[in-house]
Amino acid sequence: MRILVVSDSHGNNENVKKAIEKAGKIDYLIHLGDVGANYREIETMARVPSYFVSGNTDYIPELKDRLILMFGEHRIYAVHGHREGVSMGLSILRYNALQNECDIALYGHTHVPYLDENPDDVTILNPGSVSLPRQDDHRKTYAIIEIDDFEEVSYEICEL
Numbered sequence: 673m674r675i676l677v678v679s680d681s682h683g684n685n686e687n688v689k690k691a692i693e694k695a696g697k698i699d700y701l702i703h704l705g706d707v708g709a710n711y712r713e714i715e716t717m718a719r720v721p722s723y724f725v726s727g728n729t730d731y732i733p734e735l736k737d738r739l740i741l742m743f744g745e746h747r748i749y750a751v752h753g754h755r756e757g758v759s760m761g762l763s764i765l766r767y768n769a770l771q772n773e774c775d776i777a778l779y780g781h782t783h784v785p786y787l788d789e790n791p792d793d794v795t796i797l798n799p800g801s802v803s804l805p806r807q808d809d810h811r812k813t814y815a816i817i818e819i820d821d822f823e824e825v826s827y828e829i830c831e832l
Contacts, residue, residue: 673699673743674697674818675699675701675816676701678701678802679799679800679801680704680727681703681801682708682804683708683709684803687803687832691814691830695830699721700720700723700743701718702741702750704781704798705735705752705780706729707727707735709732711724725738725739726752727780737752737755738768747775748774749769749774751765758779758782765777775795777796783801784805785798797817799813813830815829816830
């Protein structure tokens with residue numbers, strides 16, 4: 673199973689489309705907020721089940737602040753991250769993921785890709801931003817999560 677994870681597109685659906693095309697075959701898409709008003713267009717482009725959380729610049733009542741998603745035996749805690757204070761650290765995010773019995777936590781908000789793989793606790797992933805990157809090299813990024821038939825998980829942060 674392949675899951676495309678994007679964040680902080682800020683209405684730039686063209687860059688999300690590029691990530692979808694570059695990712696190749698995917699089974700699901702997760703957008704971690706600051707999506708912009710036309711998020712349904714992303715769902716149409718992806719042609720796979722798609723999940724969206726609300727970011728700090730989203731004013732879309734139907735989007736939730738967090739989602740807990742099951743993929744095989746893995747529980748994913750998906751948030752934008754602004755309510756967890758991810759700009760100041762990841763301890764609240766990690767705590768909330770553990771409280772919800774999740775082994776994977778996904779967040780956006782910082783526009784900086786991040787991966788801390790911890791199969792004995794919680795793996796924390798930020799795909800970065802497909803539109804407005806903030807890391808030193810300013811690469812536009814997204815992530816791919818793969819879960820194989822043995823429930824082994826691999827993560828890759830990819831450049832747009």
